[in-house]
Amino acid sequence: MNNTIDAGNSSGCESLGGARLSLRRMRIDTYHENVAYMHKDCEIYRAEGFKALSKVEVRTNGHSVLATLNVVDNGDLLACNELGLSDAAFKQLGLEPGELVTVSQADPPESIQALHRKLAGERLGLDDFRAIIHDVAEHHYSKIELTAFVVATNRDELDREEVYYLTQAMIEAGRHLDWKERVVVDKHCIGGIPGNRTSMLIVPIVAAHGMVCPKTSSRAITSPSGTADTMEVLANVELSFEKMAEIVQSHHGCLTWGGTAQLSPADDVLISVERPLSLDSPAQMVASILSKKVSAGSTHLVLDIPIGPTAKVRSMPEAQRLRRLFEYVAGRLKLSLDVVISDGRQPIGYGIGPVLEARDVMRVLENDPRAPMDLRQKSLRLAGRLIEFSPDVRGGDGFAIARDILDSGRALAKMNDIIAAQGARAFDHNDLTLGPLTFDVRAERAGVVSGIDNFQLARIARFAGAPKVPNAGVDLARKLGEEVQTGDLLYRVHALYPSDLQFARNACEKSMGYTIGSAADVPHAFVEF
């Protein structure tokens, strides 16, 4: 490692590009934004007239990285002849500490012109989106620029052809998996419904039917558990692509973590600003979901859009608009898509949180009488739709085929094979260790459960520690339409840490998430598919 320092001509950067700084890893995690740190007395800083938040390019033979500048006035953090980089930027540059780098004012990424046109309300073409998404994936955009792109493409700012361009550009910026199969099926839900772990039932059912379903799922971003988090209770989910391919070869299915960065790296970066803004526009949803599915090698997809008063989609017209957008873009991408609009009025199953959800899934697979019927029914219907992608299955027969596979124990056997292949973890749903700190939420009056707020229950489960604490969460005792007496248990909250329990309790005190009314108050379920 080269530790010599060459701060250049001491009379003040007399020759352009002659002065170099010694690279330093700051070990500061600035998330998806690259940040460079320079000392305020650094000669290059003074000579170039950078300002805080200037975009700079850090370079040495063949390696370069763009970063936003923070100016440091503290010799303990950084010497005058050093250039510090935040963690992600340091890794991208791929050099050793102490190597000599040059720093210059960065030209704005080329695609910024296209971003400005979109900000001015213009329509962009495929090449514009390619340029923008390339720069996003390469971390060339600052947080400000990323946010501007996300807000300027929010709501009705993109027409459907532009949504296709965005999706196509996101696909091209990522890795593409090839399963060497004619039909590769997948199922996806747009999210927002706690406990909705249908994938963990659908994959063993359709794999038992002989269809290839290499399911990669995400971890929770804002929810109390993602499918990957729940599956991780039962088995390892972080597998190499080679290992996954081997498991799919043997068992037709798998349930692993997507490690999304490779499949749609731009999406990961965009989510880093969409999440703090709670932005989830149709265009961004379609591009994010379909780009990952196509990159993951899926040819046939069933998409689940739940509707309900506290679901992401709250009315049938809205669901239909979203369905048509998904269908249009999928058509342009040559992806076979079957959209299902489902009942999103309340959480699915009883458990919310990784361990509680894994319990529900295993009870369904084992045909346990305590199994949540709504999870079973929804999974069978979705699996049936996937099975109907087989050319030899008649429309309408899928459900019965799926039910036979589940009832006969073939789905459970397939799930056990997949768990064993991925690497089983010790878990016995008949002998659960849940978070030991609990409190109960009870009905304050008699009546009928006429509302369960998906968002608030998810929030409470997160405060309780899920998914970081796998056995924390919320266990529902009553579902929509059930009668309750004053004092009846509605749900129990499990936590591991007292502070988590207190956070959850505070959230419950603001709003318990249950409404007790009369049978007539129960909202109409628009859908039964």
Place this chain on the structure above:
Amino acid sequence: MNNTIDAGNSSGCESLGGARLSLRRMRIDTYHENVAYMHKDCEIYRAEGFKALSKVEVRTNGHSVLATLNVVDNGDLLACNELGLSDAAFKQLGLEPGELVTVSQADPPESIQALHRKLAGERLGLDDFRAIIHDVAEHHYSKIELTAFVVATNRDELDREEVYYLTQAMIEAGRHLDWKERVVVDKHCIGGIPGNRTSMLIVPIVAAHGMVCPKTSSRAITSPSGTADTMEVLANVELSFEKMAEIVQSHHGCLTWGGTAQLSPADDVLISVERPLSLDSPAQMVASILSKKVSAGSTHLVLDIPIGPTAKVRSMPEAQRLRRLFEYVAGRLKLSLDVVISDGRQPIGYGIGPVLEARDVMRVLENDPRAPMDLRQKSLRLAGRLIEFSPDVRGGDGFAIARDILDSGRALAKMNDIIAAQGARAFDHNDLTLGPLTFDVRAERAGVVSGIDNFQLARIARFAGAPKVPNAGVDLARKLGEEVQTGDLLYRVHALYPSDLQFARNACEKSMGYTIGSAADVPHAFVEF
């Protein structure tokens, strides 16, 4: 100063809020974003489940600040029991290093709900804007949230009543100057035209006429010189309000730096994200300009909107739309406004850069035959409009009155009084020391100057070092419509540093900013007021 450290219960933050960290000033300039730094092994960080980019609240009795979290994995930067703050955040908190603070997940600022409604396309009310602008001014918004607000209120997102609400909210968030005068006049240009230093002529003219004109100007943000930068060549511009008031009392006028933060603190914060995006929407322009004018105590304003192919406003319909928006909001604010649409086809005067512009201004004041006629004429016309705000001046007489004041030397005498009162600096425009490194840009063919690109000339002057290097910049030798022979000088670039000269030369090579054509190619001047 208390340097004891109490990292709380070592078994992991058992009691809520019990654990405290020792405050550390990181001396990192993150511009207008508050950043907090925690060590990744800090118990509070681990117990609370913060993520990088979480918003946290740092607090101790009575003091608190919101900041975005960066996670540090380096004991040299920060110990496990320390909480670091970026410079601005440290100053806002107003505590000493080593004091004990608590850190908690911050509730989102209350106005975030209103921001979400705007992102969803809703119309906001005055109280919504008040809440948002309050949070912006108090640095409660992250860069992501600021950008979302700026982009969501860009273009046609706000109706004119909402623009009034935004302006009113910005006024309420700032300090208000009271000059104890019935009529306080001011003049403002929306910007974009290099060399446009009319204020330095208008103020002495109208002050000599006896009108009160306490002019506060900005420094350059993206331009090669602001009025404050150019005036600083001649006199001190950073004066206390008390000193300004004393000068205005004695001389009726002043030309100082606005120190904008106090007059419209929210505007300063918003500009920190608008600038990197080159966003300058009508709504933001109106709110920014009018909020500062009202806060500065102006009662009567002349507003200059230049039109030209490379000006901010490029067509008459666009100028008229902008004029009506300014007039509507000014009317709601009870500010008397006279909008003037002017010729913005090229820079005003010859010099671009502080010293060169100061030279032009002094030549006009001294009625020097080398004075740029366009600067003289435009200043007289604008000053005439201001003079017509006097109840005893007939409409149409203002220009002649202004011309008499200038030609008689009374404007020069007034300017010299103001310069002396503010504190004169050594400057002799007949014995200039310009940046010693120069290059000339010459006509490559014979013809008529048919285009001068405001934006490119400003860019070249900035690369040459202006305004940071006051005597750097561009000195124009030819203006629109003038005939040139091949090899004739078009302009000369002055710089102090070789690297600056090279940057400017590179910019000239990409585009020199001059078009040589025929007389018929000279764009039509829409306006002559």
